[in-house]
Amino acid sequence: MTNNRLAEFDHQWQTITRGTVDVLPEEDFQQKVKDSLAGKRGPLRIKQGFDPTSPDIHLGHTVGIRKLRQFQELGHQIVLIVGDFTSMVGDPSGQSATRPKLSYDEIMKNAETYQDQFFRILDKSKTEIRYNGEWFKEMSFAEIMELATKFTVARILERDDFSKRFKAGVAISIHELFYPLMQGYDSVAMKADVEIGGTDQTFNLLAGRTIQEAFGVEAQAILTMPILVGLDGVKKMSKSLGNYIGIEESAREIFGKSMSIADDKIYEYFELATDVTLEKLEEIKKSLSNPDVNPMLIKKELGEKLVEMYHPEGSGKAAREEFERVFSQKKLPDEIPEMTVADLEKIEIDPSKIFLVHLISKAKMAKSGSEARKLIKAGAVTIDDDKITDVDHEFELTGEMILKVGKRRFLKLID
RNA sequence: GGUGGGGUUCCCGAGCGGUCAAAGGGAACAGACUGUAAAUCUGUCGGCGACGCCUUCGAAGGUUCGAAUCCUUCCCCCACCA
Numbered sequence: 001m002t003n004n005r006l007a008e009f010d011h012q013w014q015t016i017t018r019g020t021v022d023v024l025p026e027e028d029f030q031q032k033v034k035d036s037l038a039g040k041r042g043p044l045r046i047k048q049g050f051d052p053t054s055p056d057i058h059l060g061h062t063v064g065i066r067k068l069r070q071f072q073e074l075g076h077q078i079v080l081i082v083g084d085f086t087s088m089v090g091d092p093s094g095q096s097a098t099r100p101k102l103s104y105d106e107i108m109k110n111a112e113t114y115q116d117q118f119f120r121i122l123d124k125s126k127t128e129i130r131y132n133g134e135w136f137k138e139m140s141f142a143e144i145m146e147l148a149t150k151f152t153v154a155r156i157l158e159r160d161d162f163s164k165r166f167k168a169g170v171a172i173s174i175h176e177l178f179y180p181l182m183q184g185y186d187s188v189a190m191k192a193d194v195e196i197g198g199t200d201q202t203f204n205l206l207a208g209r210t211i212q213e214a215f216g217v218e219a220q221a222i223l224t225m226p227i228l229v230g231l232d233g234v235k236k237m238s239k240s241l242g243n244y245i246g247i248e249e250s251a252r253e254i255f256g257k258s259m260s261i262a263d264d265k266i267y268e269y270f271e272l273a274t275d276v277t278l279e280k281l282e283e284i285k286k287s288l289s290n291p292d293v294n295p296m297l298i299k300k301e302l303g304e305k306l307v308e309m310y311h312p313e314g315s316g317k318a319a320r321e322e323f324e325r326v327f328s329q330k331k332l333p334d335e336i337p338e339m340t341v342a343d344l345e346k347i348e349i350d351p352s353k354i355f356l357v358h359l360i361s362k363a364k365m366a367k368s369g370s371e372a373r374k375l376i377k378a379g380a381v382t383i384d385d386d387k388i389t390d391v392d393h394e395f396e397l398t399g400e401m402i403l404k405v406g407k408r409r410f411l412k413l414i415d
Numbered sequence: 416g417g418u419g420g421g422g423u424u425c426c427c428g429a430g431c432g433g434u435c436a437a438a439g440g441g442a443a444c445a446g447a448c449u450g451u452a453a454a455u456c457u458g459u460c461g462g463c464g465a466c467g468c469c470u471u472c473g474a475a476g477g478u479u480c481g482a483a484u485c486c487u488u489c490c491c492c493c494a495c496c497a
């Protein structure tokens with residue numbers, strides 16, 4: 001190897017391994033990179049699969065996607081597998097129970113929104129997207145059985161979540177056991193050189209190696225990324241737990257949600273969800289351990305960074321100012337949803353005699369009338385800064401009125 | 416296939432003929448305090464223009480003045496046996 005190429009290898013390897021948990025098997029992986037650099041093989045095919053079980057990509061997903069982006073910048077080929085077929089199985093990873101199955105239509109709808117969101121981070125022209133239904137739909141039963149011979153029950157039961165469920169006597173359906181096999185087969189079909197995933201995917205990724213070898217394909221190297229904890233600071237970030245920040249969310253939402261991150265998770269978010277430099281990370285670590293620095297300030301910085309990753313430059317600062325105005329100074333936000341007399345009539349509310357409970361529920365500021373009543377009783381509702389606690393409250397719309405429900409739901413009524 | 420246990424509101428889990436919209440905990444949501452952090456305290460936690468009414472306790476029937484609670488059938492889960 002020439003010095004030049006050696007330097008290039010070091011650079012690549014450093015980039016590849018930054019922020020990862022496991023890189024396995026390391027020597028194999030390094031060899032692949034070296035061979036690729038030496039022109040003995042093409043760019044590496046880096047695979048990651050996504051099951052479109054919800055329409056939004058959140059920061060948890062971006063940990064892997066941003067790693068893919070780095071590979072892309074190093075000149076490698078990204079292969080995204082949209083698990084239209086595997087979604088129907090539902091990966092039981094980390095789940096204590098069988099997942100509910102989604103309909104094919106729902107999955108395909110989600111898959112579409114996924115694509116757009118991927119390309120907010122990845123370079124579209126250098127990305128191959130494949131749906132795994134492409135090969136699974138065509139499989140005969142004989143082929144499925146053939147696939148099933150490549151793995152044993154004992155090995156499947158090594159997987160932590162399966163063995164726990166098994167011991168605890170929680171149902172495991174046969175089809176769930178197939179999930180690792182299917183994911184592995186994706187790697188066969190795609191001839192993946194590397195597959196990346198969260199640490200909860202380690203088993204599946206390794207299974208991929210076994211399956212590939214069984215089908216006479218070179219085994220992939222695997223690379224795992226840390227799991228980003230959700231806003232609750234405890235569980236994995238996920239849509240179904242509602243503890244996520246979606247990348248399509250408004251600047252205001254992203255900033256606001258960032259502010260609710262637990263203090264001891266601030267560093268983690270900087271490390272896993274932003275692109276700040278290593279030096280900056282060190283600085284943050286120091287500030288966080290300095291008792292004289294209010295962690296809130298660092299969190300605000302995090303919020304700005306996160307907003308700017310998915311919104312135009314300057315929007316982070318704007319979101320911060322807006323936040324400070326609304327929550328610290330309790331002033332009104334910049335933009336408040338508005339309703340005119342015509343809008344009110346549309347939702348069957350008479351502007352001359354507005355029944356507050358109906359307004360709140362019909363304007364979707366609460367799930368139901370009962371919910372609206374509860375909020376009123378709890379003292380969460382104000383009209384023009386006057387707290388209303390009478391559940392029978394009625395009023396007439398005159399001029400402009402500001403209705404506030406809880407801390408963050410505002411509505412401007414216009415006569 | 417047999418025997419026994421079980422399926423309760425978002426989750427866990429009590430209830431085992433009326434006082435049950437269903438104990439307790441968790442989650443969540445609001446209020447106070449704050450930094451939309453944590454901790455703490457308080458309240459709410461099926462729906463309805465509501466001191467009443469309607470719909471819920473795996474599903475469908477039945478017994479009863481009255482059922483989450485009893486009976487029948489069915490579906491599902493678990494344990495042991497085969």
